Amino acid sequence: MNQVNTCLKRIFTVFNIFFAIVGGIIIGLALLSQVYTNINGNVEGRTTSLLLLYVVGATTMVIAILGAYGAHKENRGCMIAFLVCMVIGSLMLLRAGIVLASNRSQVEPTLEEKLKLLVPLNQAPQEAQDMANNLQTLAQCCGLFSYEDWRSDIPDSCVCNDEEVMEDLCQTVSYTSIMLTQKNIYTKPCFPVIIHYLLLIIDIMVGIIFSLATLALLGLALSSLIIHQMRHPNRATVVLSVPAIFAPSMPKYQELQNPPPKYQESPPHY
Template sequence: MGTVNACVKRGYITVASLIAILSALLLAITLFTHGYFHEDEQIENVLPELQVMYATSLITILLVTTGLYGVCKRKKWMLICYIVGMTLCSMLLGVLGIHGATGRPKVIQDIKAHYLGVIPFSNASKEDIDGINDLQTDLQCCGMYQGYQDWGYNISEACLCVEDAVHPCVAAPRNSSLFENAKTDDPIMIYKEPCITYLADHILYALDVLLGVILGTLSLWVLSVVLCVVTLCQMNRKEDTPTVVYSPEAKAGNYSILLDDSELT
């Protein structure tokens, strides 16, 4: 069995240990998320994603443990298991990344179609109205497509501008519900822009961050597989042992005395 280069071995151990730490962090986040939604009615909606996160983190931790033990104890079959397992996981992660990158436009279309279906807001359900109000407060916007006009007469109070608003505001129409209890003639400022543009930008940003995390994780997994393959190849390499040849002339005491010509005369 050949000798493994120290730099290659240390590099593999470092990368594999980093993968193990990230996998343990993913498992902790999954457990926290599962506990957070445990008694929520939305647990059925996020349960498939949680199961994928559980499987990914646990399988990765198991493979990394196998690979680290194999490189430390010079077990070739463990390194082979790590290479095969991480290669399959990398292929699956790559497919998910490609699917996510190509599906970005469809996600935005589905979001727009969903909110287009709740207009006019007078016919929307309470859950949809509550969600839209949360968006208006968080994104500092009003309405979804045509601004405050989407609300008609009953403009939501979530459209009211705050003092440190970063998005443009406009005076609300005086024939709206906001002036029913007004005690002064001062204008009431509401957000001017609709929410759909800001919402689409936030979703695209979140998808880009997710794709970046997937790409970084995939690069780390591929690097660990390459280092593991190099390690396995070096372990399979035969060391060149010099051949020992016996010579009868190499006897103890078989030496010649070197003298000068002057000493011989």
Template sequence: MGKVNVCLKRSFYVVASLIGIVTILMLAFTLFSHGYLLQEEEMDELHPYFLVMYTFSVLTLVLVIIGLYGACKEKKWALILFGVGMIFSSVYMIVSEIQGRTLEPKVGGELKKHYLNMLPLANASESFLSELDKHQAIWDCCGVDQGYQDWGYNIPESCVCSGLNDSSNPCVVAPRNSSLYEHITGSGVVLVYSEPCLPFLVSTEIMAINIALGIYLGILLLWISSAALCIAMLCQLNRKVDTPTVVYSQEAKAGNYTVLSDAAENT
């Protein structure tokens, strides 16, 4: 059985350790997300995804431990198990990446439909209204689809703009029958942002999805690299070690015995 190159083995250690760290972070993120969304209404729909993430993370951690053991002790069975597992994982990740890239053009329409289903805002959940209120202050927008009209009477303070030129989005006069005029006396007016937040919400979500797919692609390359390094180590372990051939020489044997016999005669 051949020996594994030291540089190759160290490279495998580094890649496998990185995979272990990434997997631990994935498991921690899954646990945090599961706990955070535990009380949400959509939890039943997300349960299969959490189950897949738990299974994938735990199995990958087990494979990393087996692979590091196989590389350290140069055990073929452990490296074979690691290599086969990582190849199957890579195939699954490649299929997921292709599906994500294929469905990307449809994501915008689905997100738009999702946010429109939140209307009217009077019936929306408190968590969504809180997030929308924060986004309005950041993006200088108001409402979801129809601007300030989506809020009806209760227009929040985050929709208010201080002047016509204080942002890139135009401002309009808020209706007199809104909550913003409760503390306004006289003929004063309140300006609110006219642009709805739906385009900003959709574009931000799509950007986040693209970033996630890019990170996923980097993780996929890490998985493929580990499988390639594992295969390279197995090839070196299966390589036959060349042993020097022993050459029998009758003359050399005779010469040695001749010298010994001459020495015996002289004594």
């Protein structure tokens, strides 16, 4: 005998299918990140980040499968385990989202302080110079804070082509190495570009985290309803109705105008 409302089970199944899809997307992003970092060389913190993505994606899929199985088989143990996971997950996600949002304002000064340690760029480690050159080519910028970060060794990644000069993206600078040299280089520095995209990524992450927390709270509510129905299978479904005390009655003025009929006395018989 089914103890859980069929409509509720279907809604919960759809929820878990969507939850499993989210887990699959996270695993897919981890795979794409792994391929990208393999092509572009080692990135600091790569292994830890990829492992975290794989764990989060796999855990999400396992929890979704657990919830769907528990609802389909009406297994109270699976549903209680799913409920506990939703409680823990929602609390962790809310905490992570609040911490990330509150620390957003500290990102720019912290990153600026770290990047200033790489200046001058022409004396920075080769790995840092390669990353700066790639960034300058992609973002059409020169130097971290100014083209002077390169001193007199401005690389070719800063140099504009004729089309970019016509688009007013460049400036002409003169510097002396062995002889006086002029170059058309990108006007904007790279640090504003870096901080713009970094803050954009943080905002997206905060949105994703709070969205997942909302889904976790929804899963918590649905699983609680299912467990409640499993514990009280014979309880009738509660239907909201208007109490009798609020039932519509005849207005007072109608009562005055239309008094209730009185019994007429029969005429006397003589």
